[in-house]
Amino acid sequence: MRYIQVETAGALHGSVRIPGSKNSSLALLAAACLADDVVTLEGIPAIDDVKVVSRIAQDIGLELHRMENGNIVLDPRWIHSAVIDPGKAAAYRASYYFAGALLAKFGRVTIGFPGGDDFSSRPIDQHVKAFQAMGAKVEFHEDYYVVEAAELRGSDIYFDTITSGATINSMLAACRAKGRTNLYNAAVDPEVVDTATLLNRLGARIYGAGTDRIRIEGVPYLNGGDHAVIPDRLIAGTFLMAAGMNGGQVTVQDVIPEHLGSCLAKLKEVGLGIEAGESSITAYGLGAIKATRIRTAMYPGFATDLQQPMTALLTQAKGKSIVTDRVFPNRFNHVPQLRRMGADVEVRKETAFIRGGRPLVGEWVHATDVRAGFCLLLAGLAAEGVTRITGVEHLERGFDDVIESFRSLGANLSMMKQETEPNGRPAIGMNGF
Numbered sequence: 045m046r047y048i049q050v051e052t053a054g055a056l057h058g059s060v061r062i063p064g065s066k067n068s069s070l071a072l073l074a075a076a077c078l079a080d081d082v083v084t085l086e087g088i089p090a091i092d093d094v095k096v097v098s099r100i101a102q103d104i105g106l107e108l109h110r111m112e113n114g115n116i117v118l119d120p121r122w123i124h125s126a127v128i129d130p131g132k133a134a135a136y137r138a139s140y141y142f143a144g145a146l147l148a149k150f151g152r153v154t155i156g157f158p159g160g161d162d163f164s165s166r167p168i169d170q171h172v173k174a175f176q177a178m179g180a181k182v183e184f185h186e187d188y189y190v191v192e193a194a195e196l197r198g199s200d201i202y203f204d205t206i207t208s209g210a211t212i213n214s215m216l217a218a219c220r221a222k223g224r225t226n227l228y229n230a231a232v233d234p235e236v237v238d239t240a241t242l243l244n245r246l247g248a249r250i251y252g253a254g255t256d257r258i259r260i261e262g263v264p265y266l267n268g269g270d271h272a273v274i275p276d277r278l279i280a281g282t283f284l285m286a287a288g289m290n291g292g293q294v295t296v297q298d299v300i301p302e303h304l305g306s307c308l309a310k311l312k313e314v315g316l317g318i319e320a321g322e323s324s325i326t327a328y329g330l331g332a333i334k335a336t337r338i339r340t341a342m343y344p345g346f347a348t349d350l351q352q353p354m355t356a357l358l359t360q361a362k363g364k365s366i367v368t369d370r371v372f373p374n375r376f377n378h379v380p381q382l383r384r385m386g387a388d389v390e391v392r393k394e395t396a397f398i399r400g401g402r403p404l405v406g407e408w409v410h411a412t413d414v415r416a417g418f419c420l421l422l423a424g425l426a427a428e429g430v431t432r433i434t435g436v437e438h439l440e441r442g443f444d445d446v447i448e449s450f451r452s453l454g455a456n457l458s459m460m461k462q463e464t465e466p467n468g469r470p471a472i473g474m475n476g477f
């Protein structure tokens with residue numbers, strides 16, 4: 045069993061480079077399947093989700109190589125199969141992008157259901173509805189589904205809810221469909237814009253990405269080309285919150301500050317100093333953290349993926365904070381773990397009530413998903429004694445440099461390995477807690 049050990053080390057100080065966005069990378073890698081020539085992607089992080097994409101690539105004949113300079117070169121001309129193994133599809137969330145991309149190119153895809161962070165029901169009905177609107181038939185089986193269309197036709201698609209996943213997947217399918225597709229109530233996330241930017245660079249005709257109405261004129265083929273993925277706004281936000289845990293000063297470099305607007309506004313509201321440059325942001329403690337009210341929303345609202353690390357920060361604020369997650373109303377698996385560390389947090393329906401200011405103490409805790417892991421890591425920075433976090437694989441889905449990055453800021457963090465469970469205490473899984 046591996047676990048991350050966090051020991052009290054005082055305030056964090058220093059600067060850290062932010063890697064490419066996980067969520068954008070996973071869309072770009074699938075988008076490259078649509079091209080008819082070589083695609084080079086810069087800045088794709090070496091996270092576990094990308095390793096699963098490499099294994100899928102091997103199965104379907106998508107040539108994928110990481111070069112010495114870190115770029116990933118993809119050659120989609122040799123793809124011979126549009127069957128995605130259910131086990132690999134279930135190993136991460138964004139496997140669903142292979143459905144849109146391969147459907148557009150091959151007319152039929154067989155693919156397992158998506159996995160990813162398991163914090164609530166995560167339907168794909170809007171992806172399915174979009175494929176059907178474009179003329180595809182979708183058939184569900186026990187652990188896979190088949191999407192098939194003799195000819196994909198452009199269509200008007202009105203999303204019932206704002207979803208970044210279904211917006212991107214519809215763009216992937218529509219860019220090689222016959223005729224015009226209009227997406228209404230589309231997500232405006234930077235990852236949607238990044239995917240459209242790559243596709244347009246390859247010759248797609250996508251207009252309006254970044255607004256809630258996207259128009260796509262289908263084209264018969266796409267060229268090769270190069271693209272650099274956007275920085276990971278969620279990892280950047282997490283480091284800025286970490287600065288507030290013990291009143292330190294952290295600079296995140298290689299970021300797009302505009303992507304963090306709602307996060308920065310909230311950090312200022314709780315009393316952090318924030319200075320944004322052209323491609324860097326510094327957060328620093330100015331004294332006590334203030335309690336606040338958070339309601340997550342789709343971009344440009346406060347991101348659900350930053351809700352958990354923010355909850356860790358709010359355990360340090362004197363007074364009562366209220367955190368509501370409207371995007372994923374059950375995304376509170378981190379709360380029982382925070383309570384083990386002495387935090388006073390109660391969840392009712394889609395809301396966590398945090399009575400901040402109680403001292404945290406180090407404990408064995410379990411990360412159930414990527415952001416729960418970051419939340420516990422931040423809590424560990426402020427806790428008295430040693431915090432040990434199991435579920436390391438979840439953190440590694442999202443960030444490949446957790447230990448070194450936090451250490452470079454002065455955190456006392458180590459990756460540990462233990463052959464047996466800690467004495468008398470089940471360390472793995474929620475049930476033991």
Ligand SMILES: CC(=O)N[C@H]1[C@@H](OP(=O)(O)OP(=O)(O)OC[C@H]2O[C@@H](n3ccc(=O)[nH]c3=O)[C@H](O)[C@@H]2O)O[C@H](CO)[C@@H](O)[C@@H]1O
Pocket residue numbers: 067068070137138165166167168169170171172205206207208209210342348349370371372
């Ligand atoms: C790989 C990836 O990019 N993951 C991100 C993506 O997940 P994911 O693509 O799963 O999330 P979506 O943006 O699609 O979901 C947004 C909302 O729409 C709902 N919905 C979504 C699709 C659908 O077919 N039907 C439906 O009802 C979801 O339940 C949720 O309430 O966006 C989430 C919301 O910003 C982030 O937390 C995830 O990090």
Ligand SMILES: C=C(OP(=O)(O)O)C(=O)O
Pocket residue numbers: 136137138159160161162349414415442
């Ligand atoms: C929810 C997340 O990831 P995924 O959608 O890949 O499960 C996340 O990154 O916080």
